[in-house]
Amino acid sequence: MPELSIAKSLNKAYKQLPVDKSDFEIFKNQLRIFYEQIEHIDTEEKIKGDLMDFLKQTFYGQDYKVSPNGKIDCAIHLGSGIDAPVGVICEVKMPSNNSEMVSRDDLNRKAMQELLLYWLRERIGKKNIQLKKLIVTNVYEFFIFDAQEFERVFYSNKRLLHRYEEFNSGSLTSEKTDFFYKEIASECIASVTDDIEYVWFDIRKYKPFLSSGDERNLIDLYKVFSPENLLKKQFQTDSNKLNTKFYSELLHILGLEEVEDKDSHKRIITRLRPGYRNPASIIEDTMNILDAEDWLDRVPHLSSYGADSEERMFNVALSLSICWVNRVLFLKLLEAQLIKYHKGDRSYSFLNPSMIPDYDELNKLFFQVLAKRPIDRPDSVSAKYSKVPYLNSSLFEMSPLERQTIRVSNLAGGELPLCTGTVMRNVRGGRLPALRYLLDFLDSYDFSGDGSDEVCDNAKTLISASVLGLIFEKINGHRDGSVFTPGAVTMYISQETIRRAVVGKFNDAMGWHCRDYDELKDKDLDDLRKANDIVDSLKVCDPSVGSGHFLVSVLNEIIRTKYDLGILLDCEGRRIKKQDYSIEIVNDELMVSDADGEPFAYIPGNPECQRIQEALFSEKCRVIESCLFGVDINPNAVNICRLRLWIELLKNAFYTKESGYTELETLPNIDINIKVGNSLLHRYDITQDISEILHDSGISINEYKAAVSDYKNAHTKERKRSLEEMISRIKSGLHTQMGMNDPKILKLNKLKGDLHNLKAPQLFETSKKEQAQYDKKIKDLNSRISQIQEEVNSIRDNRLFIDAFEWRIEFPEVLDEYGRFTGFDCVVGNPPYIQLQKMGESADALSKMEYATYERTGDIYCLFYELGWQLLRPSGLLCFITSNKWMRAGYGENTRFFLSDKTNPRLLIDFSGVKVFDSATVDTNILLFEKSPNTHDTLCAVTSGQSRDVINNLGVYVQRQGTVCGFAGPDAWVVLSPIEQSIKRKIESVGKPLREWDIKIFRGVLTGYNDAFIITTERRNEILSNCKTDEERQRTEEIIRPILRGRDIKRYSYDWAGLWLIATFPSKHYDIEQYPAVKQHLLSFGKERLEQSGKEYIINGEKVKARKKTNNQWFETQDSISYWEDFLQPKIVWAELARTGNAFVLDLKGNMVGNTGYILTVPNNDYDVLMYLLAFLNSRSMLYSLNQITTRFDNNGWRWLRQFVEELRVPPLVGKEDILKIVNGTTKENQKERSETIDCVIAKIYNFTLDEIQYINSCLPID
Secondary structure, three states: OOEEOHHHHOOHHHHOOOEEHHHHHHHHHHHHHHHHHOOOOOOHHHHHHHHHHHHHHHHHOOOOOEEEEOOEEEEEEOOOOOOOOEEEEEEEOOOOOOOOOOOOOOOOOHHHHHHHHHHHHHHHHOOOOOOOEEEEEOOOEEEEEEHHHHHHHHHOOHHHHHHHHHHHHOOOOOOOHHHHHHHHHHHHHHOOOOOOOEEEEEHHHHHHHHHHOOOHHHHHHHHHHOHHHHOOOOOOOOOOOOOHHHHHHHHHHHOEEEEEOOOOOOEEEEEOOOOOOOOOOHHHHHHHHHHHOOHHHHOOOHHHHOOOHHHHHHHHHHHHHHHHHHHHHHHHHHHHHHHHHOOOOHHHOOOOOOOOOOHHHHHHHHHHHHOOOHHHOOHHHHOOOOOOOOOOHHHHOOOHHHHHOOOHHHOOOOEEEOOOOOOOOOOHHHEEEHHHHHHHHHHOOEOOOOOOOOEEOOOOOEOOHHHHHHHHHHHHOOOOOOOOOOHHHHHHHHHHHHHHHHHHHHHHHHOOOOOOHHHHHOOOOOOHHHHHHHHHOOOEEEOOOOOOHHHHHHHHHHHHHHHHHOOOEOOOOOEOOOOOEEEEEEOOEEEEEEOOOOEOOOOOOOHHHHHHHHHHHHHHHHHHHHHEEEEEOOHHHHHHHHHHHHHHHHOOOOEOOOOOOOOEOOOOOHHHHEEEOEOOOOOOOOOOOOHHHHHHHOOOHHHHHHHHHHHHOOOOHHHHHHHHHHHHHHHHHHHHHHHHOOHHHHHHHHHHHHHHHHOOOOOOOOOHHHHHHHHHHHHHHHHHHHHHHHHHHHHHOOHHHHHEOOHHHHOHHHEOOOOOEOOEEEEEEOOOOOEHHHOOHHHHHHHOOOOOOOOOOOEHHHHHHHHHHHHEEEEEEEEEEEEOHHHOOHHHHHHHHHHHHHOEEEEEEEOOOOOOOOOOOOOEEEEEEEOOOOOOOEEEEEOOOOOHHHHHHHHHHHHHHOEEEOOOOOOOOOOOOHHHHHHHHHHHHHOEEHHHOOOEEEEOEOOOOHHHHEEEHHHHHHHHHOOOOHHHHHHHHHHEEEEEOHHHEEOOEEOOOOEEEEOOOHHHOOOHHHOHHHHHHHHOOOHHHHOOOOOEEEEOOEEEEOOOOOOOOOOOOOOOOOOHHHHOOOEEEEEOEEOOOOOEEEEOOOOEEEOOEEEEEOHHHOHHHHHHHHHHHOOHHHHHHHHHHOOOOEOOEEEOOHHHHOOOEEOOOOOHHHHHHHHOOOOOOOHHHHHHHHHHHHHHHHOOOHHHHHHHHHHOOOO
């Protein structure tokens, strides 16, 4: 039985958090009381009460209900109300009841059998998917099971679930619980006792520590009982959660605020509103200096920073500010690391006001200290910053924008008022100089990366690298409201992608046929060096890299995978053994702990600590240099991504033996792997053959690769500059040669040559016919030359192509020696979601790229799917999280066809109804595909009906709820379970889409101004009474027709509201002068309001907007209504939005229908066909079908749009007589009874089984 200690069981990130002293004192006091209470045990009820009192008084009293729940002895609910789901089930036994209480040697006792039954009742009976922990205790010993373990060993046991259902339904020999325990539970538990994992501890062990004052030994006990453990409550370092307090105050210091964009409803970052700005904030200070000294004139491509001078000024200032603040944040992490390495020695603190009193000194720190080795530093700073290490000159080189404009030393400084709710305490006057404010603010947080498991007074909030990454992402995406992908999602995507890719790599290299990662783990990997080389050969790219979150997750996953495969080595080639260390990815962080579950801590000079730290640093360097690549159009994003990867290296920075453990190992130059550019635009095709170009020009790909490799480990500026020049020269040569050999240029030159030859003087006179043919050839050639020249010029001269990224040559790591593009093994990411029609010129440029997935009404992320496919090697893997609209929307047809035709979709998770991103309402999906032929067996899962917690356990959820689907062609991608697939097949085999029936469907009348055109009976009578003659009255009666609104229409009936439509349809070409009473009525609303011009007027001081611009007259309806005659025919009428599910009725009275409804007519007004269709359209089978092809309008409504109704499959008059017997005579009063009968008949027509009928009904609301 895998038994865990508390230390090993706790979330590694949570374990390293300090405990607040005041909370800890409460816990200790209640623990003393608990010990006193359990010294005298009379009854089981008493100890249940004692346990619940302890839980209430320590952690759960206010926010969570703790009480018995049915047969459950003690339940902790996920809220304070009894209706809140149960999160923890606790089974309590008397200490003397050894026969029923579980033991470490025997779990299969009655207590465990009872726990299993209670879990089944919650999980199956109540469909509770939010259970977190299950506990068996006698108040001395505690056995704690994670609910995921029960899912793994019990929920996957189909026999158990089936036997429970039989027991619960009373179909077995006995309904008594003892029967369940002995005949079902006992057998099941016996089969898993050697497999199921649990935490065990004896609370009596901790009693001596209360009196001895040894608090450290009580911390684990505190944490094991906390909501963060038992209820898996989020804690402060959770990388999925934004630290809003830190974020808000940092924005305040910068001079920014977050607001909601009115159009997109995204949260975007912008400059503070006038009146709230302060000249001392970093943004305002920067803008003032830039403006006063006209620095923007020196910035190349200034238009890329905005549409006008103010926007450009702000964006340049923001780029500079982000650069400076990013450096400071990195240094804060470095400072915390140094202090931790030296056991809290504050003399290693250098980022404080006493050391950095002003911006001039900060500038010195950047460029005179951190950019230089200690030996090269000026004497003026050398002694002061003797303990500040040199890491890498690239980190603190002046950026191009700084060279073109200003440095941080140019800032004037000044005092800032403190932010409301500031984290800082006891600041006199409520104001501080801006730089001091920033440094003191940062010092109010703990940047040590992993914290410490100790008790602290006013423990500082921990800011980890992953939390900083979230901050970076938010600020970086200020313009488009970029959203941060939760760590749980990046971890899942990275694990799924990397493990599959590693399996493929080993299969290719070793000639194996492992089907999955588990089979690979069973292989003997004896040649550890070769195994490492195989994994290190992975090439992973994020083409919209943002802050680098995905690449960081991939970095962690590759190292974790090496450890998991048993091939992780130290620098001397020795294996890092699993029995000595545990390496996990927790909360988006790589966590290393020793054999006792204690976090690994680096002690400089300690041989074992040095071995592990150097191994992790070396592995991270190798993976970052060799495996990770990224591109982003935003230079700020690229800088942040580089910074995040450097931060990951910084976590494992070590003091070198050669320096006597006084100098840190320098960091590599990883900036060359993360590049700026527009991933979607390129001049040169990825597949273009450049072998001849290389041969003719003498350019060597191997030389190019060597230069890039040397650059990554160049440690002097001179060497870096030399290599940069060499790399630039190679790329420039390739650009020139490829430009000359561009297929379009070659074709253009050939056509020009043909034209020149054709225009050469002729030796003989030509006939008229020959001259005509000659002139036509000249004209055709000129036309083709002009067309190709225009294409070439549009790309060459288009400013949008300035940022074009040439995948063909930028990464030599994915080129072979002949220059062929070999492709990446994996492409991952979260590409941007931007509607192409809102991108203006940028969308025009993208249209020239000939993406098969391009659709002007579509979204840019669709193009990234296609780009990713182009970037992959054969059998490579892509995994994105994107909006899920492509799965069903019309604009997604091209994307669906491309994905089903060109890729092999392996995994699809549709997050329908689950909000993955905190700041975005868009529904999303994860799609993983392989660049190989489609095998039509995609593992799919839908999260509808789940809580957001599902993203934290995606692997388990997909394993339990996944189903296999096949997708082909441009049809909507709908994820179906096996029973749903069976229903779909039966409907498709019998039914025929209504769009293939001989029917007509039209929308109701859109007037453009209902107040004028839809009138009451009283108003109709007034108009008629105002008619001067009988002829006018008769004419007027004919154009005022009864109308049904959507809300009036019910199933098999309608409730007319006494409303009428003035049916002045443009298609009828009425002369309004023939209807003076109608004209008088319409003019009472104002001619300006009724005209169809789209103009705005000011009338009597009020703004009046005319109807939408059309060619129609002011008195006519907005829609032409050429199909007006169909309204007068027998027809089926329905509402677009139906709250009750189906609402179709046969109308024989010639009613008009408003624009919120539709009509359907059939040839020859065939009554039987209409009634037959009416029966089907009102059936639950049709409602279920609609449910499969569209999402609900909301929880209670369906949208019966024409495009959806046309896809519904109705059998062509099968069982017609039976249906007509029932549907004829159906009224409002008897429709419920008749509908049930019709549903049964239709189910037989489709050949549904009883299980399928029950499933259909379970998916729909009860009538």
